[in-house]
Amino acid sequence: QTAPVTVLGLGLMGSALAAALLKAGHATTVWNRTASKTGPLAAQGATPADTARDAIEAAPLVIVCLTTNDHVRALLEPEATALKGRTVVNLTNGTPAQARELADWAAAHGITYVDGGIMAVPQMIATPGAYILYSGTDEAAFATHRETLSALADTKWVGTDPGLAALYDLSLLTGMYGMAMGVAQALALTESEGIPPRDFAPLLTDWVIAMAHGTIPGMAEGLATGQHLTDVSNLAMNRAAFPNFTSAFTEQGLRTDLFDPFQDLLDRAVEQGHGADGFSRLALLLKKD
Numbered sequence: 001q002t003a004p005v006t007v008l009g010l011g012l013m014g015s016a017l018a019a020a021l022l023k024a025g026h027a028t029t030v031w032n033r034t035a036s037k038t039g040p041l042a043a044q045g046a047t048p049a050d051t052a053r054d055a056i057e058a059a060p061l062v063i064v065c066l067t068t069n070d071h072v073r074a075l076l077e078p079e080a081t082a083l084k085g086r087t088v089v090n091l092t093n094g095t096p097a098q099a100r101e102l103a104d105w106a107a108a109h110g111i112t113y114v115d116g117g118i119m120a121v122p123q124m125i126a127t128p129g130a131y132i133l134y135s136g137t138d139e140a141a142f143a144t145h146r147e148t149l150s151a152l153a154d155t156k157w158v159g160t161d162p163g164l165a166a167l168y169d170l171s172l173l174t175g176m177y178g179m180a181m182g183v184a185q186a187l188a189l190t191e192s193e194g195i196p197p198r199d200f201a202p203l204l205t206d207w208v209i210a211m212a213h214g215t216i217p218g219m220a221e222g223l224a225t226g227q228h229l230t231d232v233s234n235l236a237m238n239r240a241a242f243p244n245f246t247s248a249f250t251e252q253g254l255r256t257d258l259f260d261p262f263q264d265l266l267d268r269a270v271e272q273g274h275g276a277d278g279f280s281r282l283a284l285l286l287k288k289d
């Protein structure tokens, strides 16, 4: 007998989560602000609830996946009494501070709160490679529901500070956005000479993967040990070469705004005497004074 679960929020992600739970055999109650979105899930065996309260009362585990945590607060706060004694797993993207605030609110009302960060797109839910980060003050409550949650994706518990799942999530996405910005600029540069993007993409993919493997562990090591000196590629050399990039962008009719801040960072590093260091030094220069 599999555990009953409730899912609040049936957008692209919430619908994928509910479908995965149904597929794993869980009695799944679903609610969405726009009721028509329950239709496809009802066809897969879900029980649609008329109100969020009805949905909450149907299961000890309530998964929430809305657009933002403001929406989550607005939805859950009036339902504190119904939620008492249950576990809320909030898979809405948010900040560490928002997660901690929600955890404090939940604790004050006798609700167990687990925050989560989904490292997958809806199509990846319940497929290999997808995982969800979790954190919260009550690790035992998480352990109780871990098997149910594993129907969604691999589970990665990151700690008892409720803000940690969001912190890991945003950090991973930060790396991804950095890559996406660089890839956008690279494709714009090749396109400016009519190089077919489909021809260039395999070169770029292999290069970015190789550089990720070649760069990230070394930067982590530099930060962990406080030893930023490098014999690979120092900041002074990168600074000297960097105008070649922004000048080429300008020559090719492209904007430089995405890359200008990196020039500033390299300038600052060298001006502060860190020219012989490697990229790990840059992480320290991102701290506000």
Ligand code: NDP
Pocket: 009, 010, 011, 012, 013, 014, 015, 032, 033, 034, 035, 037, 065, 066, 067, 068, 071, 074, 075, 091, 092, 093, 094, 118, 119, 120, 121, 122
């Ligand atoms: P969608 O835009 O598809 O769905 C948003 C959901 O939030 C809908 O169910 C919507 O209801 C609901 N909602 C919005 N405002 C309110 C409100 N005021 N009251 C009640 N419900 C509300 O987004 P996704 O499903 O894609 O994303 C949901 C969360 O998952 C986000 O935080 C997102 O960052 C995160 N996420 C998404 C990923 C993705 O690839 N899609 C990947 C990882 C995380 P209604 O249908 O009535 O509008």
